[in-house]
Amino acid sequence: MKVAGVLVLVLACLVPAWVHAQYDPAVNCAEFDAKLNGECPLNEGSMCKVSPSPQSRGGYVTENCGNCQKSSGLVRCTNGFTFKFTRQDQVEVTYSAQLVTKVYQAVVKFARTACRTKSKPVTANPFRLTTTPANNMTTNNADISYVQVCYNPVDCGYNNYMCGDPKILGGDGVMFYFHGYKDADFCLVSDSDLHINAHFIGMRPEGRTRDFTWVQGLGFVYGPHSLTVGVKKVAKWDATVDQLEFTYNGRAFELEGSSWRSDPDETMTINRVGSRNAVDVVVKDKMGVVLTALPIGHEENRVHKYGIGEDDCFAHFNMQFRFFSLSSKVNGVLGQTYQPGFVNPVKRGVAMPIMGGADRFITSSLLATDCKVSQYTATAVALRDKSTLPNLTSCGSSASGALTCRR
Structure with a gap:
């Protein structure tokens, strides 16, 4: 009994230490x-x-x-x-x-x-x-x-992402597709102080009624500054070669080393994610987006019957957005879903609910702010508007990827 008592006492002393080790x-x-x-x-x-x-x-x-x-x-x-x-x-x-x-x-x-x-x-x-x-x-x-x-x-796994043939889960939690059409630019987000366009590439196989589309580049307009980030057109994808290209205020530049900052105010920054073909773009106090370049693979081409040939692998971006402040009047394909009281017009319960109205979102170039729903005035969003940004929860994904933003 004495030995047992000592053993119990020893165990009683050890248990708190074990618990502390587990949770420290x-x-x-x-x-x-x-x-x-x-x-x-x-x-x-x-x-x-x-x-x-x-x-x-x-x-x-x-x-x-x-x-x-x-x-x-x-x-x-x-x-x-x-x-x-x-x-x-x-x-x-x-x-x-x-x-x-x-x-x-x-x-x-x-x-x-x-x-x-x-x-x-x-x-x-x-x-x-x-x-x-x-x-x-x-x-x-x-x-x-x-x-x-x-x-x-996170890269295309939860909130605010756009991947593959554009499929969107908006800030209202409603899933829809927005295809636009190839060789055109569409505004994703248009706020009073920030405008983001996407350049769509794609193709239309014979017998199809719409283009298959992917996003090849993004254009950011913020105050007096403009930035573009794109992935080059290549026939065969080589993951060991960096295929990204950049311009700032109209001048091309190389991303040397691991990061770049706009001069002199450092409003925009770019940081590499890994060694090549992925970057994190940040507009200070406004938003960030991780861009990962990748091609359409042989198996994906076969399964979805894209009909892609040997001259172009349709390299495109997967995009993981995060927003730090948006006004209540924000618009664009993605931005509109963050408006208070937004009612999504897409048809529910069908396999591919499509958001139409491409004519409202098309712009004349990658850095133009002339889409019909443009809110851009180069005026900073008032601090009080930050409270209108919805709380975000995790979102699902699909085999073809998605642009998702859920509140």
Whole structure:
């Protein structure tokens, strides 16, 4: 009985420790010199940065994290990350699997040292970053300067995506198709301060009544700036070759290295996702989109009877949008579904509900803002309008991909 009693006592002491180990979100952290090492590894994800600041609203300054709700010790952002500052020297990070596919690494910067996660990718969710016990002894070094995560947003799996022959799940939760027609440009989003067009490529096999279409490029107009991102026409797809092309304010440029920022205001940024053929485009405080280039494969061509020949693999974009602020008057093929009280006119309960009215959305060029439903005036969206952006939930996908945006 005495032995049994001792065993029970030992087990009683061990159980709390085991439970703590199972649920402790701590991540091993390695110190490094932030002045000599880039915080985000080359070609590894988009960056989101949060800096404590007593002078700012809510006590924090955020960069490339979307629209963030800030309160004492807590920053919750629309890109899927939540930062909980539990102590002056410690932050706990949680991310949504519906919005984030991978966290490559995280960095926390203190006054004189920095610490980054050892595991790549980071598998714990949530995970905790803090100083080492030795550095904790120095109060001036313990305060956090900033915390930064390098990550990949979800690519065509949940909210706001457009993939393949355009199939859309709008902000109202109604599924529909919008085909437009080949060799034309259509406005996806038209707001007072942002206009996004898509260039459609495609073909119409003999006997078909409509074009099969895909999106080959996007054009962004924001204030005095314009940006285009496209995928080149190629006969055979080689995944080892980067096939993306860019222009900014009418001038072509190469994406050298892992990122690009517009000059001088850095309103627009482009970050590589992986080593080639995928980028994350961000318009500061407004939106972001992950663009992944890919071809129509042989099997897909056969199954869907596209009739694609040997001279063009119809390389196109899969697109994963995220919006940080939209006005209540936003329009466009995608934007209209975010209007308060929008009633979708498509027929329900059929295999392919089609959104018509291509004439309302067509534009004269990739950077034109002259579609009939245009709302663009180069006027910033009022801060109060941010509250009209619906809360987003996860969305389904299909074999041919989809443009989905669900509230």
